[in-house]
Amino acid sequence: MAVKVxxxxxxxxxxxxxxxxxxxxxxxxxNLRLTGTHVGCDTAQCGACTVSMNGKAVKSCxxxxxxxxxxxxxxxxxxAKPDGTLHPMQAAFKEHHGLQCGFCTPGMVMNAxxxxxxxxxxxxxxxREALEGNLCRCTGYHNIVKAIGAGAKAMAAGK
Amino acid sequence: MNAPLIGARIERKxxxxxxxxxxxxxxxxxxxxxxxxxxxxxxHAHAVIKKISIEKAKASSGVLAIYTGEDFAAAKLxxxxxxxxxxxxxxxxxxxxxxxxxxxxxxxxxGDHVAIVVAETSEQARDAAELVAVDYEVLPxxxxxxxxxxxGAPQLHDIAPDNTCYVWAIGDKAAxxxxxxxxxxxxxxxxxxxxxxxxxxxPRSANGSYSRADDSYTLYVASQNPHVERLxxxxxxxxxxxxxxxxxxxxxxxxxxxxxYLYAEDVAVTWASKQVNRPVKxxxxxxxxxxxxxxxxxHHTVAELALDKDGKFLAMRVKTTANVGAxxxxxxxxxxxxxxxxxxxxxxKTPVIHCEVTAVFTNTTPVDAYRGAGRPEATYVVERxxxxxxxELKLDPAEIRRRNFITEFPYQTPVALLYDIGDYNAxxxxxxxxxxxxxxxxRKEESAKKGKLRGLGYAAYIEACGIAPSAVAGxxxxxxxxxxxxxxxxxxxxxxxxxxxxxxxxQGHETTFAQVVADRLGMPIENVDIVHGDTSKILFGMGTxxxxxxxxxxxxxVKALDKVIAKGKKIAAHLMExxxxxxxxxxxxxxxxxxxxxxxxxxxxxxxxxxHNYPHDKLExxxxxNAFYDPLNFTFPAGTYVCEVEVDPxxxxxxxxxxxxxxxxxxxxxxxxVEGQVHGGLTQGIGQxxxxxxxxxxxxQLLTGSFMDYSIPRATDVPFxxxxxxxxxxxxxxxxxxxxxxxxxxxxxAALMNAITDALGVKDMPMPATPQTVWQTLKNKKAA
Numbered sequence: 001m002a003v004k005v006x007x008x009x010x011x012x013x014x015x016x017x018x019x020x021x022x023x024x025x026x027x028x029x030x031n032l033r034l035t036g037t038h039v040g041c042d043t044a045q046c047g048a049c050t051v052s053m054n055g056k057a058v059k060s061c062x063x064x065x066x067x068x069x070x071x072x073x074x075x076x077x078x079x080a081k082p083d084g085t086l087h088p089m090q091a092a093f094k095e096h097h098g099l100q101c102g103f104c105t106p107g108m109v110m111n112a113x114x115x116x117x118x119x120x121x122x123x124x125x126x127x128r129e130a131l132e133g134n135l136c137r138c139t140g141y142h143n144i145v146k147a148i149g150a151g152a153k154a155m156a157a158g159k
Numbered sequence: 160m161n162a163p164l165i166g167a168r169i170e171r172k173x174x175x176x177x178x179x180x181x182x183x184x185x186x187x188x189x190x191x192x193x194x195x196x197x198x199x200x201x202x203h204a205h206a207v208i209k210k211i212s213i214e215k216a217k218a219s220s221g222v223l224a225i226y227t228g229e230d231f232a233a234a235k236l237x238x239x240x241x242x243x244x245x246x247x248x249x250x251x252x253x254x255x256x257x258x259x260x261x262x263x264x265x266x267x268x269x270g271d272h273v274a275i276v277v278a279e280t281s282e283q284a285r286d287a288a289e290l291v292a293v294d295y296e297v298l299p300x301x302x303x304x305x306x307x308x309x310x311g312a313p314q315l316h317d318i319a320p321d322n323t324c325y326v327w328a329i330g331d332k333a334a335x336x337x338x339x340x341x342x343x344x345x346x347x348x349x350x351x352x353x354x355x356x357x358x359x360x361x362p363r364s365a366n367g368s369y370s371r372a373d374d375s376y377t378l379y380v381a382s383q384n385p386h387v388e389r390l391x392x393x394x395x396x397x398x399x400x401x402x403x404x405x406x407x408x409x410x411x412x413x414x415x416x417x418x419x420y421l422y423a424e425d426v427a428v429t430w431a432s433k434q435v436n437r438p439v440k441x442x443x444x445x446x447x448x449x450x451x452x453x454x455x456x457x458h459h460t461v462a463e464l465a466l467d468k469d470g471k472f473l474a475m476r477v478k479t480t481a482n483v484g485a486x487x488x489x490x491x492x493x494x495x496x497x498x499x500x501x502x503x504x505x506x507x508k509t510p511v512i513h514c515e516v517t518a519v520f521t522n523t524t525p526v527d528a529y530r531g532a533g534r535p536e537a538t539y540v541v542e543r544x545x546x547x548x549x550x551e552l553k554l555d556p557a558e559i560r561r562r563n564f565i566t567e568f569p570y571q572t573p574v575a576l577l578y579d580i581g582d583y584n585a586x587x588x589x590x591x592x593x594x595x596x597x598x599x600x601x602r603k604e605e606s607a608k609k610g611k612l613r614g615l616g617y618a619a620y621i622e623a624c625g626i627a628p629s630a631v632a633g634x635x636x637x638x639x640x641x642x643x644x645x646x647x648x649x650x651x652x653x654x655x656x657x658x659x660x661x662x663x664x665x666q667g668h669e670t671t672f673a674q675v676v677a678d679r680l681g682m683p684i685e686n687v688d689i690v691h692g693d694t695s696k697i698l699f700g701m702g703t704x705x706x707x708x709x710x711x712x713x714x715x716x717v718k719a720l721d722k723v724i725a726k727g728k729k730i731a732a733h734l735m736e737x738x739x740x741x742x743x744x745x746x747x748x749x750x751x752x753x754x755x756x757x758x759x760x761x762x763x764x765x766x767x768x769x770x771h772n773y774p775h776d777k778l779e780x781x782x783x784x785n786a787f788y789d790p791l792n793f794t795f796p797a798g799t800y801v802c803e804v805e806v807d808p809x810x811x812x813x814x815x816x817x818x819x820x821x822x823x824x825x826x827x828x829x830x831x832x833v834e835g836q837v838h839g840g841l842t843q844g845i846g847q848x849x850x851x852x853x854x855x856x857x858x859x860q861l862l863t864g865s866f867m868d869y870s871i872p873r874a875t876d877v878p879f880x881x882x883x884x885x886x887x888x889x890x891x892x893x894x895x896x897x898x899x900x901x902x903x904x905x906x907x908x909a910a911l912m913n914a915i916t917d918a919l920g921v922k923d924m925p926m927p928a929t930p931q932t933v934w935q936t937l938k939n940k941k942a943a
Contacts, residue, residue, distance in 0.1 A: 035187035036180015045866035076180035101665030102177025103412025131874035140842030
């Protein structure tokens with residue numbers, strides 16, 4: 001049965017007709033055509049689908065679209081400034097070569113931004129533990145860990 | 160003039176789009192009137208299909224069509240071809256059983272394709288696929304390669320008795336046996352090189368569309384080599400002319416080998432798009448990826464090394480059974496032979512080597528090249544043997560290697576390869592220093608005080624990259640050329656678009672290749688864009704695998720650049736009213752010898768497109784050149800890895816304390832990107848040794864079919880790496896480059912297992928060294 005959901009995505013109010021079983025990630029990718037949010041697994045392990053919902057990083061493959069009713073969702077497309085300037089965490093990933101194929105990257109960045117809000121100067125161990133729910137097959141995490149450390153500092157410094 | 164770009168750590172041009180969600184992966188492509196496909200897959204490892212009932216599924220909501228193997232046979236669609244013919248020990252061709260896109264009467268592994276369902280939405284396609292009723296007569300299955308040839312084993316293919324694809328050998332057996340007979344010492348190991356599942360984070364996806372308007376097809380597909388995909392699909396499976404098929408692989412989310420191959424799904428959606436006259440898209444979910452992406456490794460090997468009393472290697476004897484799965488995937492046959500046994504000399508002067516490989520069919524997912532492809536398996540053989548021999552002879556493991564290192568080049572190995580250059584002592588020296596091997600014994604004591612076991616292990620690997628001289632590959636059975644193509648299109652106002660047959664799925668070619676071009680043309684890197692992954696734009700391409708892109712694809716671009724610069728020289732000579740022989744070129748500037756006359760490259764480009772003052776009698780206007788480059792030899796990246804671990808004997812947990820990698824990749828274009836490639840390779844190698852092990856049960860059910868059962872490394876499993884390089888430039892390509900994509904995955908497993916066995920004080924133990932396996936190994940040791 002089709003249901004109507006209304007929510008805010010990247011600052012814009014939207015509503016859509018979806019099936020009851022439609023996942024939030026499906027709404028984002030297929031209904032809204034925001035394809036920066038990716039699907040890398042079907043068991044909530046890889047984190048490629050991570051978006052921000054009401055300020056917290058969530059896995060959009062593990063929620064129904066209906067559960068986002070009234071929520072304020074931000075996807076990777078909404079992270080950079082309106083003029084295209086990268087967010088400090090995005091800039092840190094670029095500077096530290098924290099991405100290769102780019103597929104896990106949106107989820108990594110969304111998770112890292114949420115993590116950095118409460119960790120202005122995180123240790124290596126804290127960052128690695130924070131990445132428990134995000135898989136990357138390309139980078140070996142080395143440069144992702146460095147990027148998140150630098151990005152967190154830059155965010156704290158208000159850059 | 161701009162600062163040199165070759166050797167510079169330049170941030171990647173491609174990053175902005177990936178960081179802002181603007182990448183264009185295959186599943187992101189949505190075409191007008193898009194329809195969606197789902198596949199009905201076999202739940203059994205081995206069964207006869209007695210009946211397929213599709214009526215109920217066909218009546219399901221939104222279903223457009225359902226096709227089975229019968230439909231494909233009626234349409235005369237061919238099977239999936241194997242691209243490499245191996246000739247066996249008796250001079251006979253390998254057994255190539257039919258590999259139908261959709262099963263013909265029999266299924267041979269869990270996940271084998273039975274039917275394709277096309278519907279208005281992907282959910283409707285999946286719902287309907289569940290309604291397809293298949294009546295199976297289940298047969299006994301064989302999953303273990305070592306048991307495939309046993310008497311009474313279930314037989315997969317009528318044309319392959321004893322499930323044997325081939326028995327192949329290389330080297331002088333009689334000389335090898337003679338050397339063993341007089342050896343002072345023989346080291347022997349018997350082990351499994353564990354089966355791995357590649358797991359690029361982007362699942363495979365294919366979106367086929369047919370245009371009645373011009374009777375042509377477009378296939379968007381996550382592929383590492385779109386032209387090869389097109390060639391195989393048109394010429395061997397669908398019987399179509401190539402000019403009627405366009406294959407596009409724009410952004411691809413990791414490959415590691417698994418996206419080299421032509422898969423059944425790619426053919427099925429392309430063919431179905433004509434039948435339903437709508438674009439048909441299929442995207443794998445992760446469960447399907449575990450079942451249907453080609454797996455890697457899966458060798459059972461008995462290996463022996465003969466030594467004299469001083470630890471000098473006299474001979475090596477290797478017998479391997481390679482499990483190729485249920486069917487021959489695109490390059491399955493060359494991986495455990497040509498890409499494996501030829502690497503058994505390693506970095507050493509072993510004078511005689513013999514290797515026999517038996518490839519067998521089993522009721523498992525097809526096995527093909529996975530990052531390293533044969534070379535990690537070879538390195539594991541050589542480096543586990545060498546380390547074990549050192550321990551048995553009570554020699555320092557670095558010293559035994561140094562006594563046997565090849566030091567003079569070129570060097571002809573006894574297993575066909577001709578190493579052009581290397582300096583193995585240099586990488587060993589640097590690695591020992593960076594890893595602080597001298598301080599290891601003190602650290603070991605500290606660990607012992609805490610009740611922990613500390614171990615150190617080396618791997619001095621070599622690989623053959625830059626695949627491949629086509630004539631050599633052809634003589635060895637390749638059914639394709641292995642050159643690369645490039646095109647340099649200079650625009651009227653001097654900016655440049657480069658088209659490459661190489662394919663980037665994370666490697667950063669848009670930056671590395673642009674550095675090469677911008678450096679040679681003396682222009683900012685922003686003025687150069689690299690285009691890949693579209694057969695309608697790129698003249699031809701053999702794609703990216705085997706760490707070949709910079710050595711082969713990069714050289715093709717350099718050859719095209721040479722032609723651009725040479726034509727520019729003629730134009731510049733005309734503009735400066737000088738003899739061509741007096742004109743010199745250096746990074747964007749043409750000058751006349753002995754004068755202050757000069758023309759910038761941009762001025763020359765402009766003259767080529769606005770040819771008012773132009774040597775029309777000698778030259779065509781325009782500045783656009785292409786080149787094909789067929790390499791003269793393989794390249795031979797090599798290096799030394801040192802791994803240091805601490806093992807908790809109570810829990811069996813292995814902690815990697817230090818991982819040091821010193822590689823010789825020849826000249827390096829962008830060190831930042833190269834380091835990233837090493838980090839990623841090391842992590843996949845560590846995954847093989849520590850966390851990843853594909854497991855089937857005896858009936859052929861995949862037990863490790865999700866990220867919850869099959870453990871690819873997470874951030875907490877790996878350390879910060881210590882990486883460095885030494886440089887002996889490749890002697891036979893103009894950039895002096897060798898390739899770096901696979902090294903980490905090739906060297907890491909042996910280094911890690913050498914370290915763990917050192918810590919535990921055991922001769923050998925199986926990969927992956929999970930806490931349970933380590934704990935059990937220690938328990939067995941105590942009991943013994």
